[in-house]
Structures are given as C-alpha cells and as structure tokens.
Amino acid sequence: MKAEKLFQRRVILSETAFAEIVVWRVPAPISGSMHSYKYRLAYVVRGECVLRYDNEAGKGDHRHINDREETYRFSSPRQLMTDFFEEIRRWSDEHADD
Structure with a gap:
C-alpha cells in the first residue's frame, strides 16, 4: 500500500492568515x-508560520508554537484538527492587539 492523501486544504481565516492542512494514511x-x-498542519499569519503540528520522521508527533517545540499526543485525525483549530483560537486571542 502506498501513502494515501486523505485531506489537503488551505483555509483562509482572515486577510492576513490561513491554515494549511495535509493528512496522509501511510x-x-x-x-x-x-x-x-x-x-x-500550519497556521500562517502575515507570511510567518506561527503554529505547526507535524510528525516529522524521527521526531514523532509534536507541535511548534512560535519558536517553542513540544510533544503532541496524537489520538486521531479528527482530534488533531480539533486541537489545531483550538490552538489557533488561543493564539489569535493572545495576539489580538498585535
């Protein structure tokens, strides 16, 4: 079985921000x-990636929030997207005045 792309989408969230989401079954x-x-999964604001969830080979499941990297506990693609968009909301709330 080859990798199967399950989902790929760019979601425009504002004039200056978008989310890029790609998920494969391997x-x-x-x-x-x-x-x-x-x-x-990446959240890009004014051309800068400020939030990213990924599972790069050798590193496993993790997320980047600004310059910080931390482990992410993956449970399902649906929960991954829920967590990602919740983190976008949190990040946006914290940076509303930027």
Whole structure:
C-alpha cells in the first residue's frame, strides 16, 4: 500500500492568515510515531508560520508554537484538527492587539 492523501486544504481565516492542512494514511507508522498517519498542519499569519503540528520522521508527533517545540499526543485525525483549530483560537486571542 502506498501513502494515501486523505485531506489537503488551505483555509483562509482572515486577510492576513490561513491554515494549511495535509493528512496522509501511510502503510506503516512514521519513525517516532505509533499510528498510520503522516500530517502537517500550519497556521500562517502575515507570511510567518506561527503554529505547526507535524510528525516529522524521527521526531514523532509534536507541535511548534512560535519558536517553542513540544510533544503532541496524537489520538486521531479528527482530534488533531480539533486541537489545531483550538490552538489557533488561543493564539489569535493572545495576539489580538498585535
């Protein structure tokens, strides 16, 4: 089985921000992950990626918030998207005056 792209979408959230979401089902877990998905979700504001969730080979499931990187506990693609958009809301609330 080859990797199967399940979802790819760019969501325009404002004049200056968008989210890019790509999720694949893979035949075997990516090194560092325990599930059969490969993903990258990015929130870009004014041309800068301020939030990213991904499972880069060897690093496993993690997220980047501004310059900070931390482990992410993946449970399902649906929960991944819920968590990502909740983090966008939180980030946007914190930076509303920027």
